[in-house]
Amino acid sequence: MEENYAIEMKGITKRFGQVVANDGISLAIKRGEILALLGENGSGKTTLMNMLSGIYQPDEGEIYEDGKPVYIRSPREAFSYGIGMIHQHYKLIEVFNATQNIVLGLDDGRLDLAAAAKKVKEICSRYGFEIDLSRKVYEMSVSQKQTIEIVKILYRGADILILDEPTAVLTPQETQKLFTVLRNMKKDGKAIIIITHKLNEVMEVSDRVAVLRKGKYIGAVNTSETNPQMLTEMMVGHSVSLNIDRPVYPSPQRKLVVEGLTCVDEEGITKLDSVSFTANTGEILGVAGISGSGQRELLEAIAGLYPVKSGSIRFVGDDGAEKELVGLTPKKIREAGVGMAFVPEDRLGMGLVGSMGMTGNMMLRSWKNGRGALVRRKEPENLAKNIMEELDVVTPGIDYPVRRLSGGNVQKVLVGREIAGEPAVLMTAYAVRGLDINTSYTIYNLLTEQKMKGVAVIYIGEDLDVLLELADKILVLCGGRVSGIVDARTVTKEEVGLMMTEYRPEEGRL
Amino acid sequence: MTTLIALIVAAVTFGTVLMYGTLGEILTEKSGNLNLGVEGIMYMGGAFGLAGAFYYEKAAGELASGPAAISIAILSAFAAGMAASLIYSFLTITLRANQNVTGLALSIFGTGIGQFVGEFMRVSEGGYVALSNNLKESFSATVFPDFMIKIPFIGRILFSHTIFFYIAIVLAVLMYLFLTRTRYGMYLTAVGESPSTSDAAGINITKYKYLATVIGGGISAIGGMVYIMTTAGCVWNHEGLSGVGWLAVALVIFCMWRPLNAIWGSVLFGAMMIMYLRVSVPFIPTELYKILPYIVTVIVLIFTSMRNSRDKQPPASLGENYFREER
Ligand SMILES: Nc1ncnc2c1ncn2[C@@H]1O[C@H](COP(=O)(O)OP(=O)(O)OP(=O)(O)O)[C@@H](O)[C@H]1O
Numbered sequence: 001m002e003e004n005y006a007i008e009m010k011g012i013t014k015r016f017g018q019v020v021a022n023d024g025i026s027l028a029i030k031r032g033e034i035l036a037l038l039g040e041n042g043s044g045k046t047t048l049m050n051m052l053s054g055i056y057q058p059d060e061g062e063i064y065e066d067g068k069p070v071y072i073r074s075p076r077e078a079f080s081y082g083i084g085m086i087h088q089h090y091k092l093i094e095v096f097n098a099t100q101n102i103v104l105g106l107d108d109g110r111l112d113l114a115a116a117a118k119k120v121k122e123i124c125s126r127y128g129f130e131i132d133l134s135r136k137v138y139e140m141s142v143s144q145k146q147t148i149e150i151v152k153i154l155y156r157g158a159d160i161l162i163l164d165e166p167t168a169v170l171t172p173q174e175t176q177k178l179f180t181v182l183r184n185m186k187k188d189g190k191a192i193i194i195i196t197h198k199l200n201e202v203m204e205v206s207d208r209v210a211v212l213r214k215g216k217y218i219g220a221v222n223t224s225e226t227n228p229q230m231l232t233e234m235m236v237g238h239s240v241s242l243n244i245d246r247p248v249y250p251s252p253q254r255k256l257v258v259e260g261l262t263c264v265d266e267e268g269i270t271k272l273d274s275v276s277f278t279a280n281t282g283e284i285l286g287v288a289g290i291s292g293s294g295q296r297e298l299l300e301a302i303a304g305l306y307p308v309k310s311g312s313i314r315f316v317g318d319d320g321a322e323k324e325l326v327g328l329t330p331k332k333i334r335e336a337g338v339g340m341a342f343v344p345e346d347r348l349g350m351g352l353v354g355s356m357g358m359t360g361n362m363m364l365r366s367w368k369n370g371r372g373a374l375v376r377r378k379e380p381e382n383l384a385k386n387i388m389e390e391l392d393v394v395t396p397g398i399d400y401p402v403r404r405l406s407g408g409n410v411q412k413v414l415v416g417r418e419i420a421g422e423p424a425v426l427m428t429a430y431a432v433r434g435l436d437i438n439t440s441y442t443i444y445n446l447l448t449e450q451k452m453k454g455v456a457v458i459y460i461g462e463d464l465d466v467l468l469e470l471a472d473k474i475l476v477l478c479g480g481r482v483s484g485i486v487d488a489r490t491v492t493k494e495e496v497g498l499m500m501t502e503y504r505p506e507e508g509r510l
Numbered sequence: 511m512t513t514l515i516a517l518i519v520a521a522v523t524f525g526t527v528l529m530y531g532t533l534g535e536i537l538t539e540k541s542g543n544l545n546l547g548v549e550g551i552m553y554m555g556g557a558f559g560l561a562g563a564f565y566y567e568k569a570a571g572e573l574a575s576g577p578a579a580i581s582i583a584i585l586s587a588f589a590a591g592m593a594a595s596l597i598y599s600f601l602t603i604t605l606r607a608n609q610n611v612t613g614l615a616l617s618i619f620g621t622g623i624g625q626f627v628g629e630f631m632r633v634s635e636g637g638y639v640a641l642s643n644n645l646k647e648s649f650s651a652t653v654f655p656d657f658m659i660k661i662p663f664i665g666r667i668l669f670s671h672t673i674f675f676y677i678a679i680v681l682a683v684l685m686y687l688f689l690t691r692t693r694y695g696m697y698l699t700a701v702g703e704s705p706s707t708s709d710a711a712g713i714n715i716t717k718y719k720y721l722a723t724v725i726g727g728g729i730s731a732i733g734g735m736v737y738i739m740t741t742a743g744c745v746w747n748h749e750g751l752s753g754v755g756w757l758a759v760a761l762v763i764f765c766m767w768r769p770l771n772a773i774w775g776s777v778l779f780g781a782m783m784i785m786y787l788r789v790s791v792p793f794i795p796t797e798l799y800k801i802l803p804y805i806v807t808v809i810v811l812i813f814t815s816m817r818n819s820r821d822k823q824p825p826a827s828l829g830e831n832y833f834r835e836e837r
């Protein structure tokens with residue numbers, strides 16, 4: 001057995017101060033295998049992989065490559081062992097173009113970008129990537145950035161690839177493309193470790209699954225001999241039900257009326273084309289669509305963050321009086337009761353201060369309500385405690401800097417805070433990106449809870465299955481236009497899928 | 511016309527001082543280190559540069575030659591600047607002390623040391639430290655033959671400056687080529703943009719940061735020496751040197767971290783600084799003239815941030831220390 005493992009980690013332990021991130025973990029992977037690494041948020045997946053890529057040093061334990069012990073003291077040494085990692089938060093120089101990023105850090109002789117570009121093109125055509133090499137990174141979409149990351153490690157001749165949540169920010173189509181590439185690389189005899197929270201992806205692409213829980217290694221199973229339910233239980237440690245309740249709210253009322261909303265971006269491209277819909281209290285309105293069909297613009301326009309060309313957005317008060325929101329400042333709109341929890345690709349960028357703890361970050365939202373110059377800590381502290389308990393945030397304490405939390409836990413803080421704002425209209429986009437399956441369901445339940453309190457919820461999601469289970473109505477966007485608003489209880493996945501790709505306004509209008 | 515030419519020539523003289531300070535700081539900041547100690551570094555460069563040339567002449571006596579004195583002055587200033595920024599590098603890169611605090615401390619420390627060395631020489635040499643007229647000449651002489659300087663208009667504007675000006679221009683061009691055309695320049699830019707990315711790509715962050723900061727400090731220090739040996743006439747003059755380092759820091763922003771911009775930028779700033787001597791407008795206090803460069807810098811900052819171009823921003827990690835296991 002021993003000799004055909006590409007990488008073997010034995011008894012790895014890593015501590016950060018009082019936090020034990022990895023506790024005696026042993027893990028092995030063969031060449032020509034795709035291993036999925038699974039675990040709840042903060043269970044230590046990223047930390048473990050960072051020790052393979054030379055970012056962290058293990059406190060205890062050994063690493064073997066092809067049976068020989070290796071000591072990986074820096075990312076550079078990791079390359080020399082053929083190990084390459086694509087990090088959860090991309091590591092690219094924004095002001096450089098693709099080629100410059102790919103050759104970064106290599107020192108073979110003279111700087112010859114033209115020759116490098118040629119070699120990059122070869123790799124691209126071999127695995128079927130499409131990239132514009134002269135484009136600067138800051139002009140690229142996430143999936144393009146990811147492609148560069150992959151090409152970057154292939155260019156270095158890596159044959160052990162680690163991908164940390166590569167699909168979290170990809171559309172289903174982009175994910176499929178990525179999987180095709182991964183399968184090609186597997187055929188090439190490369191060893192691939194992929195971290196993801198999406199169990200259907202695990203089932204689809206991996207050969208074996210290894211599970212971590214709270215820093216400990218639980219076990220590994222062959223993908224063909226397991227199922228999502230079993231994996232979830234391994235991850236969480238007890239049985240969980242992966243069902244979403246969909247109770248019916250007794251007396252829905254109109255809360256937000258959007259009519260003929262049209263938005264045009266800076267380059268004059270129409271992002272939203274006469275979008276009309278009504279969001280009711282006690283209802284979750286799901287928004288489906290291929291990514292980039294105007295979802296983001298829709299939410300931002302409602303929140304007052306995106307310029308509106310024409311149309312109206314009216315907020316219906318409890319007494320039935322309508323208030324026009326177009327033209328109001330974001331602050332006024334928020335005060336009117338429209339809350340937005342938009343989870344961007346860069347979690348720390350959106351309204352969290354990395355060096356502050358949870359309490360401090362809660363205060364960012366609530367300090368305006370306080371009287372006088374002194375801040376009151378009691379309320380935000382309680383709120384932080386609540387979120388920590390309800391969403392199971394893995395942190396040593398509410399005052400621990402959020403920057404040090406694991407990716408998924410940062411997100412929990414963000415989402416928890418927005419929901420706690422108790423808006424009358426709650427908008428969320430991609431709220432479960434990067435969250436483990438258990439927490440995702442907690443969030444779904446929270447949203448349903450809000451709905452039953454009479455909140456009008458607008459939910460933008462990528463996972464159609466979830467959308468069909470969670471939402472009451474689904475609005476399908478296609479290229480900035482509404483191709484239908486359908487009843488989520490009766491519509492099928494295929495029907496929605498079709499509406500996402502073809503604009504057919506006559507059908508399925510509610 | 512002659513006033514204009516005289517103004518330009520004077521602007522270049524003072525601009526040369528700024529150009530060294532700025533070029534050095536550009537190199538430093540490209541690595542992500544914001545060294546606010548330029549003021550102190552230039553003081554030290556001035557004092558040690560003068561000391562180098564002075565003690566060389568004292569030792570060599572009649573045999574002292576101009577070129578040798580110039581080289582020694584440059585080298586002493588450079589070494590002083592390197593030593594000062596080595597302290598800064600050790601504190602911020604190795605010990606991860608706050609860059610702003612360290613820089614300000616270095617600024618105070620450096621001015622103190624400069625003052626001390628300058629005064630010490632004065633006292634120990636019995637009141638007066640100056641080079642012989644011969645050597646003084648060679649510091650302020652131009653390298654071009656007479657007939658070129660005599661070309662109408664452009665002769666004086668282009669060819670009448672000291673050797674330091676031409677060295678600075680060569681330095682600016684070299685630095686530009688280094689940053690844009692070579693692998694090491696590209697990696698240095700990467701380190702300043704994102705140390706964690708560069709580290710993950712296998713670049714030795716510590717090495718790049720140390721080298722850029724130490725060499726940058728050396729270059730800045732030459733500026734101080736140039737001031738003492740040209741404008742101040744080879745005697746220790748701390749008053750004239752005060753504020754020059756800060757001006758260089760502002761100029762770095764004005765130049766958008768590009769060495770070639772430093773050439774015309776420093777001449778422009780030089781012009782603004784000496785304007786009050788040449789173009790006096792009644793009732794306007796000279797102090798108002800002196801804030802002109804800072805006002806211009808603020809205006810440039812406003813414009814560039816309005817245009818929001820990603821290529822014209824400071825190195826993204828400027829002022830932040832890097833520690834691999836921190837996130
Ligand atoms: N550099 C660090 N400093 C302090 N604590 C850290 C550091 N890196 C990780 N941790 C802690 O170690 C634990 C494991 O984090 P890790 O990022 O490995 O989790 P993860 O499994 O990748 O989670 P996610 O799915 O949310 O990304 C967390 O509790 C985190 O707070």
Ligand SMILES: [Mg+2]
Nearest residue numbers: 046088406407
């Ligand atoms: Mg992680």
